[in-house]
Amino acid sequence: AMCMRFCLISTCLIKDYPAFSESISHFKYSKGSIFIVRCIKPLVIHRQGHMACCTPSCLIFPHKFRCFSIFNIVNSHFPNFVASDDTCESCAAGYPSRCVHQVMMGSIGTQAQYARIPLADGTLVVMPGEPPADLVPSLLAASDVLGTGWFAAVAAEAGPGRTVAVVGDGAVGLLGALAAKQLGSERVIVMSRHADRQALARRFGATDIVEERGDEGVARIRELTGGLGAHSTIEAVGTQESMEQAIRATRAGGHVGFVGVSHDVALDGSELFFSSVHLHGGPAPVRRFLPEL
DSSP states (O other): OOOEEEEEEEEEOGGGSHHHHTTGGGOOOOTTOOEEEEEEEEEEEETTSOEEEOOGGGOOOOTTSEEEEEEESSSEEEOOSEEOOSOSHHHHTTOGGGOTTOEEGGGTTTTSSEEEETTHHHHOEEESSOOOGGGHHHHHHIIIIIHHHHHHHHHTTOOBTOEEEEEOOSHHHHHHHHHHHHTTBSEEEEEOOOHHHHHHHHHHTOSEEEOOOHHHHHHHHHHHTTTSOEEEEEEOSOSHHHHHHHHHTEEEEEEEEEOSOOSSOOOOHHHHHHHTOEEEESSOOHHHHTTTO
């Protein structure tokens, strides 16, 4: 099954309404504000990292596709894949992706020419001015796959002095490797069988590549880490094999950051109990990281 993420660059139409035309320079967000936007540049991201641009008028996608946008009012703005109010206890705890009033962006029709964005004050991130064209792909990536990879690295406690293993070499896994390096990790081991992705992983900071999978992959990780396993493991696939591989490749007391959307994953309770690893993951709270990213 193909999983695709759909991104839009948009221009806010609020300045086109006469009622706001004279006061736009004094415009401020209010709680629960709603923006109407014109969608002008969509980007489709396949789960394996392939990207393509097209125009909204040529897109007819079923509702299962997830949609994201970049917006412009006076400055430029962009969100992530979940609209959140930034006021509830979940948001305050750093998990806007689990906001009690959350609205999935893919449910509001942002693949159309125009879109109504709820909770805009808590969702959109302000940027100064209009982004240059060569920066746009990076902003689109930041709104989803980079933010997700970054959360995976944070959830896995990546950082100075730590060895990080990455299970999955798609867009999220590769950007998880980049995040782990940016967070100061000493060693980043990426599990990949694809030469082009291995090259990207090296470019993003990977120190080692492991091509083996399953038990052989776990054995190789442990061999590279003195028999102990990685301090931190990023799981970016979401299958039974990838979850088992991530947990088994992690040393006792280590951390697994899992962000791959789970597909029929069932963990053995006894094995999990005796693994002594921390599990932390789920829908990435991308909004939490966007200002820094």
